[in-house]
Amino acid sequence: MTIATTEFVGLAKATALSQGVADGCFVTVPHPMGMVPLADIREKAEKAFPEILKAAIDWKPVAKLPPKKPVYPAGRLELKGTVADVNRQLYALGFSLGLPVIPPTPESVAAMLKGTSRKPDELLGMVPPRMGALTVELVAIHAVMAGCKPEYMPVLIAAAEALLDPKANARGATTTTATTSTLVIVNGPIVDEIGIASRQGAAGKSHHANASIGYAIKLVAVMVGGSRPPSPDKSTLGGPGDFVCWMFGENQDALPKGWEPFHVDRGFKKSDSVVTVMGIYPPVDNIDHWSVTPEEHVNWWSHLVTPLLSIGGPAWITQMDQPHIVGLGPEHAQLLAGAGWNKDQFRKAFWEKARIPLSAWPKGSPNLDLLIKRFGPVTPETPIPITFKPEDFLIVIAGGSGKHSHFFAPFPGCFPVSRLVRK
Amino acid sequence: MKIFRNWKIAVILLVGPVLFAIPDTTLSKEVNQSWEILNPEGAIKIEPMEINPHPASLEGKTVLLRWNGKHNGDKFLDRVAELLAQKVKGIKIIKSWEVASETVDPITGSQERSMELMKKLAAFKPDLVIGSQAD
Numbered sequence: 098m099t100i101a102t103t104e105f106v107g108l109a110k111a112t113a114l115s116q117g118v119a120d121g122c123f124v125t126v127p128h129p130m131g132m133v134p135l136a137d138i139r140e141k142a143e144k145a146f147p148e149i150l151k152a153a154i155d156w157k158p159v160a161k162l163p164p165k166k167p168v169y170p171a172g173r174l175e176l177k178g179t180v181a182d183v184n185r186q187l188y189a190l191g192f193s194l195g196l197p198v199i200p201p202t203p204e205s206v207a208a209m210l211k212g213t214s215r216k217p218d219e220l221l222g223m224v225p226p227r228m229g230a231l232t233v234e235l236v237a238i239h240a241v242m243a244g245c246k247p248e249y250m251p252v253l254i255a256a257a258e259a260l261l262d263p264k265a266n267a268r269g270a271t272t273t274t275a276t277t278s279t280l281v282i283v284n285g286p287i288v289d290e291i292g293i294a295s296r297q298g299a300a301g302k303s304h305h306a307n308a309s310i311g312y313a314i315k316l317v318a319v320m321v322g323g324s325r326p327p328s329p330d331k332s333t334l335g336g337p338g339d340f341v342c343w344m345f346g347e348n349q350d351a352l353p354k355g356w357e358p359f360h361v362d363r364g365f366k367k368s369d370s371v372v373t374v375m376g377i378y379p380p381v382d383n384i385d386h387w388s389v390t391p392e393e394h395v396n397w398w399s400h401l402v403t404p405l406l407s408i409g410g411p412a413w414i415t416q417m418d419q420p421h422i423v424g425l426g427p428e429h430a431q432l433l434a435g436a437g438w439n440k441d442q443f444r445k446a447f448w449e450k451a452r453i454p455l456s457a458w459p460k461g462s463p464n465l466d467l468l469i470k471r472f473g474p475v476t477p478e479t480p481i482p483i484t485f486k487p488e489d490f491l492i493v494i495a496g497g498s499g500k501h502s503h504f505f506a507p508f509p510g511c512f513p514v515s516r517l518v519r520k
Numbered sequence: 521m522k523i524f525r526n527w528k529i530a531v532i533l534l535v536g537p538v539l540f541a542i543p544d545t546t547l548s549k550e551v552n553q554s555w556e557i558l559n560p561e562g563a564i565k566i567e568p569m570e571i572n573p574h575p576a577s578l579e580g581k582t583v584l585l586r587w588n589g590k591h592n593g594d595k596f597l598d599r600v601a602e603l604l605a606q607k608v609k610g611i612k613i614i615k616s617w618e619v620a621s622e623t624v625d626p627i628t629g630s631q632e633r634s635m636e637l638m639k640k641l642a643a644f645k646p647d648l649v650i651g652s653q654a655d
Contacts, residue, residue, distance in 0.1 A: 098574075100596070101653040109653055116631075117569030130654040131591035138592045142599035149600060150607065153583075153648055156574050162566060172559035183555055192560050201558045223565050230565040238560045263632055274655070321562045415625065463589040463624055510633070 098152055100145065102128035107328030108272055115228045115268075120160035124148050168230035169218040171238060176200075192320055194340055196312075198242040209237040212247025213254060214520060221254070222261035225268035227323025231257060235321060236313075243313035246306075248291045251518045253310055255372040256281055257317060259514040266510035270376030271324035274331045277508050278338025279314060280377045280422060281345075282493055284360035287370035287518050288346035295346030297497030311342035338379065343505070348494045351427035353434030359493040362440075363515050370518035375422060376511030383429070383502040391433045391446070399450035402483070402504050416509050417485045423447070424495030424503035440492045448487035452480035575647045580610040584646035587617045589624040590654030597652050614644050 099121060101109040106125045113121040126145045130138065174190075176183050183200045187193045199205070210217050210233070217234035224231050233254065240253055260267050260279065270277045283293050294304035302308065324330040332339070347359045360371040383401050388394035423443075425433075433443050456477035458465050469475055471485075483506075484490065491513065495503055507513075575581050583604060585597040594617055601613045617624050623637045641649065 098648065098650045099653060100650065102655060105653055105655050115566060117567050118571060119568070121571065122574070126596075128655075130593060130596060130652070133592065135592075135595055138595045139599045142596045143603070146600065146603045149650065150578075150604075152574075153578055153650070154574055154576055158571060162568050163564065165565070166563040168563045168565060171562065174555075174557045174559055176555040176557055178553065178555075183557070187557075200555055201560060203556060203558060206558050224562075228564055228566045229562040231562060234558075235560070235562045238558045242560060268631075316560070320560045461591050 098122040098124060098149070098156070100124045100126060100149070102126055102130055104128040105328075105331065108331055111226055111323075111329040112268075112272070114162075115226045117162065119162045120158040122152050122156040124152055168220055169232050169234060171232075171234055173203075191325065193242075194315065194319055196340060198316070199244055201238040201241040205241045206234065206237050209240050209245070209247050209250065210234065212240075212250035213237075215250075215254060221257055224261065224317060224322035226272050226329045227321070229321035229323060231261065231317065231321050236317065239313045239316040239320070240309075242316055243309045244305075245309040245313055246291070249306055249310050249313075251370075251520045252283060252287060252291065252293070252306075252372055253313055255516040255518045256310070256314055256374055259372055259374040259516040260314070260318075262514040264512040265374060265514045266376055266508065266512070267318070267322065269510045270508045271318055271322055272329045272331055273508060274333045275508060276332060276334055276336045276338070276379055277376055278336070278379070279318075279342040280373075280375045280380075280505050281311060281314065281342045282359060282373045282422075283344070283346045283371070283518075284349065284358055284365070284373070285368065285370035285518070288349075290370075293344075293346040295348045296351075299345035299348070299496055300343050307344045308341060311344040312340065314342050314344075315340055336379065343377065343380065345495060348427055348496065351430065351494050351497075353430050356430070356434065356440060356494075359491070360515065362491065363513075365515065365517070371515050372518060373513050373515040375420075375505065375513040376508040377422075377505045378508060380424070380503040380505045383504060384500065385429065385502075386500040388432065391436045391438050391443070394429060394432055395443070395446045395450055398502070398504075399447055399452075402451050403453050416507060417483070418489070419484070419507045419509075419511070420489045420491050420513050421484060421507060422505040422513065423490050423492050424505060425492055426496050426499060426502040427494055428498060428500055429502045430494055441487075443492065444487040444490045447490060448482055448484065451483050453483075455479045455481055578604070578608045578611050578648070580612075581647040582612040582614065582645065584614045584616060584641060584644055584649045586641060586649055586651040587615070587624060588651065588653060589617075590652075593652035593654035596654070597650070600650065614646065616641055619644065 099109050103125055106123055124145055126141050176186050184197055215233045219233045221231045236254055236257055288295055291306050293306045318324055326332055349358050361367055365371050381402055383398045385394055385397050388397055455475050472479060587594040587597055604611055620640050623640055
């Protein structure tokens with residue numbers, strides 16, 4: 098039996114359904130449960146108790162799972178009107194994010210499929226929370242809708258495969274109350290081959306490949322994955338990252354001498370084309386126009402990053418075991434490398450400085466006891482690091498000129514997942 | 521001047537009907553086009569999972585209360601435990617957070633992790649599990 102609040106029972110039911118439970122036993126209590134006084138919680142329990150007791154012995158499943166449908170080929174829709182009309186109809190059907198899409202006709206999807214040697218009926222996996230079966234054909238449909246070119250398909254498929262890896266925790270990142278998005282980093286020859294932006298403003302506007310691939314990934318997440326608000330997407334506010342991914346190629350040309358590219362650090366060959374994805378909170382921009390030594394820079398940045406506690410960071414202790422991605426701006430990377438620092442030196446210095454006093458955690462946090470056990474004996478002033486070990490700061494050279502770097506904290510349970518791009 | 525005016529009239533007479541005769545294909549297509557579109561949603565692929573039937577009575581049974589770590593979920597279940605103990609004879613109540621603190625994990629992150637936690641709780645052989653999702 099699951100007890101959920103009025104605001105979250107929809108997510109609980111959708112989650113149960115996605116696990117194969119068509120008709121779970123739910124008792125609903127008025128929202129909220131968190132951040133209310135003890136007396137109110139006890140009263141809620143007392144009011145719900147008769148229903149809890151009844152459901153404990155009376156409940157029987159009634160509903161059945163919907164009948165299975167073939168995952169390939171995709172079904173057809175007959176629509177009429179202008180492109181704008183079709184967009185309105187697709188929106189009404191839940192088949193757009195509210196932004197324009199290009200109608201995916203059989204002809205345009207067939208043309209898109211020419212960008213890959215993969216068979217259209219190949220099943221890549223099921224996209225949570227809806228557990229929609231993602232075929233290569235379906236990827237092509239969304240690529241058309243987002244305005245991708247056929248040559249983007251291999252990158253899009255690799256990103257989809259990475260996001261379907263359980264380590265990516267797509268379910269958590271797309272159903273949470275937090276504002277989240279997907280970080281997509283591309284390395285290797287494919288970056289220049291298809292024109293993925295990797296320099297000035299790479300993760301921003303006016304870069305066709307980044308924008309359309311990033312948009313297509315979000316279309317897949319919402320339509321195939323079903324993560325629409327108000328449920329099962331429970332985003333309290335949401336944001337632009339719900340429409341398009343944070344996507345860029347690593348600026349490998351700006352790598353300081355002796356520093357390996359991101360994908361090589363992750364075990365791939367330099368000549369490989371690789372896509373890496375990670376579910377993230379909104380990144381934090383490190384603005385540093387002033388430091389002239391690595392020590393100054395690290396000191397300043399670590400103090401900027403520690404407020405991450407409020408947007409995730411180590412809010413849940415499980416995150417402290419997860420890699421965080423440090424998107425070093427080329428100029429900041431040169432500052433470090435110019436003083437003879439390598440990536441490991443930066444990681445260690447940053448890890449030692451970027452800490453939060455134990456007293457910052459609210460008393461109600463379930464992590465407090467765990468932190469005390471892990472770092473004890475402690476005082477309220479004991480500095481707690483963002484991650485358990487410095488190796489969990491992964492470094493990528495991100496963007497072009499300017500004095501900015503970006504810190505990408507993972508959503509709980511979201512690990513970076515990398516996949517080779519296969520044409 | 522007269523020639524010039526006649527020339528203009530001639531152009532209008534010749535081109536005018538042609539212009540009016542050209543169907544506004546762009547506009548007419550925009551208004552009336554039928555579209556065959558591939559459904560972008562895809563089929564659901566879920567393997568069914570059966571839930572064990574609930575016991576006919578809780579008397580003498582073991583009920584496991586599962587808290588996922590969200591604020592106040594444990595306090596809610598504490599009160600449920602008190603009421604169950606008052607109302608049901610011989611009931612045995614296990615609180616997950618007391619017997620298996622490692623299962624207090626609000627964001628398990630993956631199905632693998634969820635299954636791991638579920639197996640740990642199943643080891644207590646409860647007749648019924650009551651979970652509080654909170655938020």
